[in-house]
Amino acid sequence: MPQQDRAVATREAILHAAAEEFDRLGYERTSLTAVLARAGLTKGAFYFHFSSKEAVADALVERQGETWARMRESWRERGADPLSALCGMFAESADRMSADVVLRAGVRLNADREAGCPGVPGTHVLWEKLVAGYLFEAAERGDLRAGVDPESVARTLCSAALGSRLISSATTACADFPQRIREVLGHVLPCVASGDWELPGSQTASEPA
Amino acid sequence: MPQQDRAVATREAILHAAAEEFDRLGYERTSLTAVLARAGLTKGAFYFHFSSKEAVADALVERQGETWARMRESWRERGADPLSALCGMFAESADRMSADVVLRAGVRLNADREAGCPGVPGTHVLWEKLVAGYLFEAAERGDLRAGVDPESVARTLCSAALGSRLISSATTACADFPQRIREVLGHVLPCVASGDWELPGSQTASEPA
Numbered sequence: 431m432p433q434q435d436r437a438v439a440t441r442e443a444i445l446h447a448a449a450e451e452f453d454r455l456g457y458e459r460t461s462l463t464a465v466l467a468r469a470g471l472t473k474g475a476f477y478f479h480f481s482s483k484e485a486v487a488d489a490l491v492e493r494q495g496e497t498w499a500r501m502r503e504s505w506r507e508r509g510a511d512p513l514s515a516l517c518g519m520f521a522e523s524a525d526r527m528s529a530d531v532v533l534r535a536g537v538r539l540n541a542d543r544e545a546g547c548p549g550v551p552g553t554h555v556l557w558e559k560l561v562a563g564y565l566f567e568a569a570e571r572g573d574l575r576a577g578v579d580p581e582s583v584a585r586t587l588c589s590a591a592l593g594s595r596l597i598s599s600a601t602t603a604c605a606d607f608p609q610r611i612r613e614v615l616g617h618v619l620p621c622v623a624s625g626d627w628e629l630p631g632s633q634t635a636s637e638p639a
Numbered sequence: 640m641p642q643q644d645r646a647v648a649t650r651e652a653i654l655h656a657a658a659e660e661f662d663r664l665g666y667e668r669t670s671l672t673a674v675l676a677r678a679g680l681t682k683g684a685f686y687f688h689f690s691s692k693e694a695v696a697d698a699l700v701e702r703q704g705e706t707w708a709r710m711r712e713s714w715r716e717r718g719a720d721p722l723s724a725l726c727g728m729f730a731e732s733a734d735r736m737s738a739d740v741v742l743r744a745g746v747r748l749n750a751d752r753e754a755g756c757p758g759v760p761g762t763h764v765l766w767e768k769l770v771a772g773y774l775f776e777a778a779e780r781g782d783l784r785a786g787v788d789p790e791s792v793a794r795t796l797c798s799a800a801l802g803s804r805l806i807s808s809a810t811t812a813c814a815d816f817p818q819r820i821r822e823v824l825g826h827v828l829p830c831v832a833s834g835d836w837e838l839p840g841s842q843t844a845s846e847p848a
Contacts, residue, residue, distance in 0.1 A: 586826045589802030621830030
C-alpha cells in the first residue's frame with residue numbers, strides 16, 4: 431500500500447476504534463488505551479494523526495455534521511414531493527445510524543456536547559426547522575389536511591425521532607432504529623396528510639428482524 | 640413551628656434547592672456549596688438530614704418513582720376508557736413535570752443513572768409496557784382501528800414523550816412540555832383510534848403561552 435493510502439487507512443482505523451468505544455461508553459468513560467488496543471496501534475501511531483482524545487471526538491462530530499448536510503442536500507436535489515422527501519430523510523437517517531458506528535458515535539458526542547451548553551440552540555432546532563420547512567411546502571401543495579399546523583407536526587416528528595434514537599441506542603445499539611422510525615412515520619403521516627398522499631412503500635414499517 | 644415540622648420543612652428546602660441545581664446542571668456539575676447557598680443553610684443543617692450529595696439525589700429519584708406509581712394507580716382506579724386514561728396520564732405527566740422542579744430533577748437524575756447502566760431495562764421499558772397494556776385493552780374494546788399494533792403505537796408514543804421532554808427541558812425548562820405532549824397525542828391518537836373514539840377536550844393542544 432502506498433504510504434499515503436496507509437496513512438489514510440490508519441486514520442480511519444483510529445476513528446472506527448474510537449467510535450466503537452464512544453458509542454458504547456460516551457466521551458468521559460472512553461480511554462485512549464482502550465481505543466489503541468482495539469485498533470492495534472501504538473501511542474506513536476495515534477499521535478501522528480490526532481493530538482488528543484478530544485481531537486478524535488472533534489473529527490467524529492465534524493464528520494456526522496457533513497454526513498447530514500450531504501444527505502439533506504441530496505434529498506433537496508431529488509425532486510420528490512415534500513412529504514415523501516421528509517419520510518425518505520427520516521428513514522435514511524435511521525438506516526445510516528443503524529449501520530454505521532462512526533456516524534452513531536459522532537451523533538452521540540455532538541448531542542452530549544450540546545447538552546453541556548444549555549441555551550445554545552442545538553441540532554434539534556435545526557431539524558425542527560428543516561422538517562417544518564418540508565411540511566409548509568406540503569401544505570402549499572395541498573398535501574396536508576386542513577387545519578394541520580406544520581410546526582406542531584415538526585415538533586412531534588422530531589421529538590419522536592430523538593426519543594426513538596435514544597431508546598434504540600440504549601437497548602439495541604440502534605439495530606431497531608430503522609423499524610422504530612418507520613413506525614413513527616406510519617403513525618403520524620397518514621393522520622396529517624390529505625387523503626391523496628400515500629406513505630412511500632419503502633418507508634412502511636418492516637417486520638422486526 | 641414545632642421542632643418536627645421545622646425539620647420536615649428544612650428537609651424539603653434542601654430537596655428543593657438541590658432539585659433546582661440538579662435540574663439545571665445535572666448530577667456531576669452540581670456542587671453542595673451552591674445547594675447550601677440556595678437553601679440558606681449551613682453544612683451542619685444539611686448533614687443532619689442527608690449524608691451526602693448522592694443521598695439527596697437518591698431521595699429525589701425515589702420520590703419521582705413514587706409520584707409516577709401513585710399517578711398510574713390513580714388512573715387505573717378512575718375507570719376511564721383506556722385511550723382516555725392513556726391521554727390523561729401523558730397530559731398529567733407533562734403538567735406535573737412543567738410545574739414541579741423536584742419531580743423534574745428526580746426524573747433527570749434517574750435517567751442519567753440508567754444511561755450509565757447499559758443493558759439494564761430502564762424506565763422507558765416500564766412505560767412502553769404500561770402504554771401497550773392500555774392500547775391492548777383499547778383494541779379489545781374495539782377502540783383501535785383494525786390492523787393497528789398496540790406495541791408499535793406504544794413505542795411511538797413513548798419515544799415522542801421522551802424526545803419532547805428532552806427538547807422541552809433543554810429549551811424551556813419543560814415550560815412547553817404540556818403543549819408538546821398534547822400535540823403528540825393529537826397527531827397520533829386520531830390516527831390509531833377507531834372512528835367512534837374522541838380525544839378528550841382537556842388533552843387537545845393548547846395555544847403556546
